[in-house]
Amino acid sequence: MLKRIFSNILMAFFALNYKQGPGTKIFVKAIDHAGNTSKAGFNYNIKRKIFKKDVINISDKFLNWKMPEFDIYTPQDSELTIKNKFLKVNREIRKDSYNKLIKLVEKTDKVLYWDGVFLRLPKSANKAGFADNRVYKYKNKIIDRQIHLGIDLASIAHSPIPAANRGKVIFAGPIGIYGKTVIIDHGFGLQSMYAHLSSYNVKENQMVSKGEIIGRTGITGLAGGDHLHYSILIHNTFVNPIEWWDKAWIKNNISSKINKAESR
């Protein structure tokens, strides 16, 4: 999707998903008002990346505590065993939550709201990484596999969460496995997502500045302990948040290119 930023220059962010390695074809396709289409290639370099495996042991204690929270989504399934209830949540509710999220992030403004490096939850430890290959074990048997499309950050319970950068809140509310969630649009399809919150204090269409407190960490949704699930999306594609915390990466990959276009 190309959007006009300057009178004769168009800009778009290109995102690769975690499965797209070297060999992925990228090109620009533009359609003018008369419907004429043109397509062009450009130079790019995609590095191979191997993501981690992460084993998650599911206990009865966790299931007995957590599954009732999902009864509102599956009221007819009261006869299911606790293990099957978990599988339903981890597969079907996960899919529904993802579909809902993907609809929500269609809303984006043609404005570059953000500036500079994105903020990370202060004084927090990385508990799970982007695109971790999660293997779920129950009573020592593998029962499910899923890909983790964000980073889990843990600090003290109910830690205040700063907006990673300036933007417009496009959603604040519950989404299935993500629990209470806030999504901020930074413009041109770039968004940050904050999940499993205990509370939030922003509402849709509200502008927030970088560092402004938007809510507090929690355990809502499919979370076993208090943490922040933090994701970055570009045009419906989850990308690695680590890159957006990196000043040099932003300069080399994003801002230097925009500055170059502006100075032409």
Ligand SMILES: [Zn+2]
């Ligand atoms: Zn997570």
